[in-house]
Structures are given as structure tokens and as C-alpha cells.
Amino acid sequence: MKPFFLNGRSTLLHGVLLALSLGLFAVATGVQTALAHNVTAGDAGYIQEIWGVHIIPFMYLGAKHMVTGYDHILFLLGVVFFLYRMQHVAIYVSLFALGHSTTMLAGVYFGWNVNPFIIDALIGLSVVYKALDNLGAYQRWFGFQPDTKAATLIFGLIxxxxxxxxxxxxEIAQEGLIPNLLAFNVGVEIGQLLALGAILIVMGYWRRTHSFWRHAYTANVVMMSMGFVLMGYQITGYFVTT
Known part of the structure; x- marks a missing residue:
């Protein structure tokens, strides 16, 4: 992995402030609330009405969630942004998959009662974290590089x-719960592979152009801004509803 280092501390700080400002502006001007994790009304009604084992439908729902969940895709984009070897891509994506598969299955099975606004704010934070990592912020600010593999796994859990x-x-039905959850998770991984394939194709073409290194900074600032937007909405939602 080749991190993106900036020419100076002031440039990095300006990028962070710009991203934060854009995120706050989006929240303040009333851009529609992000629904990155929400299940659509039609899918929700289907989940509530069915009973028993439904492998294919749950695989479809899992894949649909992943390819339409732009918080997942943003984080995935950040993870592979500077990964050039497929071996490295496979390692990091597998860690992310291991993380979100483990807590998704365990959370539903054991009925974890976690405030969704807090969790979704942390998911927004994961996007901000990865963009800052790509910008080389931690080495410049703190003088060390956090373990990127551990961070990918931890944020996958979140x-x-x-x-x-x-x-x-x-309130998914208990009858057929385990097979349906496993099918949903398989669908999520299929969707992740589809999204990853599209990302790698686009990144592969972009990296071969002269503009890649010139615009990599801007791309990560935009990514960071979107992470701040996600965080802002969820934090606002938490205080409004509690």
C-alpha cells in the first residue's frame, strides 16, 4: 500500500477544515438524511411477513443492501484506494468481511440493543478515519502509522x-432465522464483490492517467466530507430523538 503524503502540515489542515466545513454545510442546509443502512419499506414488509427458510430472497436482500449502502462502499473505496496488488486487496477486504459478518450475525442472533444513531455515526467516522489515513495525517500529526489491518477489522465489526x-x-421471524441470516450474509458478500469489482476497474483506469496523483488529495477530501455528513446527521438524529 502506498499512502498519499502531502507536501506540508498546512495543506493537510486545510483539507480537513474544508471537509469538515462541507459536512457541516450539508447538514445545516437540510440535505436529506442519509439512509445508508435503512431497509426499504417494501423489503421491510417482506421480512416481517415471511416465515421459514427463504435462501434466495435473503441472498438478494443482502446483495441489494451492500450495493446500495454507500457508507460501506465509501469505506471500501478508502481501503483499496492505494492498494495495487490483488493479494493486498484480498487481505483487507477479507478482514472487513470477517468483521461485519461476525457482528451482523451475532447482533441479530443475540438481539443486541445498540442505538442505531451512535453506530451509524461511528460508521461515518470510519470513512473520515480512512480518508485521513490515505492523506498521511496520522504520521504527520502523531508521528506513527496505526495498524491499517486492525483498523479495517475493527471498523468492519462496527x-x-x-x-x-x-x-x-x-423483527425477523425466529423460524429459519439461522439459514436466512447466513443467506443474507452470503448476499452481502456477493454484493461486496460486485461493488469491489466496479471500484477496482475504475481505479485501475484512473491510476494509469497522469491526473491520479494530482487529484488523489481532492478525492480523499471529498470522501472525508461525506463521512462528516454521515456523522453529522446521525449525531443530530441522536439528540433530536432522545
Whole structure:
């Protein structure tokens, strides 16, 4: 992995302040609330009405959630942004998958009662964290590089809890719970592979252009801004509803 280092501390600080400002502006001007983890009304009704084992439908729902869950995709984009070897991509994506699969399955099975606003704010934070990592912020600010593999696994665990909270909201039937959850998780991984494939194709073409290194900074600032937007909405939602 080749991190993106900036030419100076002031440039990095300006990027962070710009991202934070854009995020606050989006929240303040009333951009529609992010629904990255929400299950659509039609899917929710289907989940509530069915009973027993339904492998294919739950695989479809899992894949649909992943390819439409832009918080997942943003974090995944950040993770692979500077990964050039498929071996490294496989390691990091597997860690992310291990994390969110573990907590999604455990969270639904054991009925973890976690505030969804807090979890979704942490998911937004994961996007901010990874963008800062790509910008080389931690080495410049603190003089060391956090363990990127451990961070990917930890944030994967958080993403999985976020998904579990939404599934629990719709009181999935206990009959056939385990097979349906496993099918849903398989669908999530299929969706993740589809999203990853699209990301790698686009990144592969972009990296071969002269503009990649010139615009990598801007891309990560935009990514950070979107993370701040997600955080802002969820934090606001927490205080409004409690």
C-alpha cells in the first residue's frame, strides 16, 4: 500500500477544515438524511411477513443492501484506494468481511440493543478515519502509522453492528432465522464483490492517467466530507430523538 503524503502540515489542515466545513454545510442546509443502512419499506414488509427458510430472497436482500449502502462502499473505496496488488486487496477486504459478518450475525442472533444513531455515526467516522489515513495525517500529526489491518477489522465489526440494528427493527421471524441470516450474509458478500469489482476497474483506469496523483488529495477530501455528513446527521438524529 502506498499512502498519499502531502507536501506540508498546512495543506493537510486545510483539507480537513474544508471537509469538515462541507459536512457541516450539508447538514445545516437540510440535505436529506442519509439512509445508508435503512431497509426499504417494501423489503421491510417482506421480512416481517415471511416465515421459514427463504435462501434466495435473503441472498438478494443482502446483495441489494451492500450495493446500495454507500457508507460501506465509501469505506471500501478508502481501503483499496492505494492498494495495487490483488493479494493486498484480498487481505483487507477479507478482514472487513470477517468483521461485519461476525457482528451482523451475532447482533441479530443475540438481539443486541445498540442505538442505531451512535453506530451509524461511528460508521461515518470510519470513512473520515480512512480518508485521513490515505492523506498521511496520522504520521504527520502523531508521528506513527496505526495498524491499517486492525483498523479495517475493527471498523468492519462496527459496520456489521449497524446492519444488525436495522434487521432487528423489523423483527425477523425466529423460524429459519439461522439459514436466512447466513443467506443474507452470503448476499452481502456477493454484493461486496460486485461493488469491489466496479471500484477496482475504475481505479485501475484512473491510476494509469497522469491526473491520479494530482487529484488523489481532492478525492480523499471529498470522501472525508461525506463521512462528516454521515456523522453529522446521525449525531443530530441522536439528540433530536432522545
Amino acid at each position: 459496520h456489521g453492528i449497524g446492519l444488525a440494528t436495522k434487521i432487528l427493527d423489523y
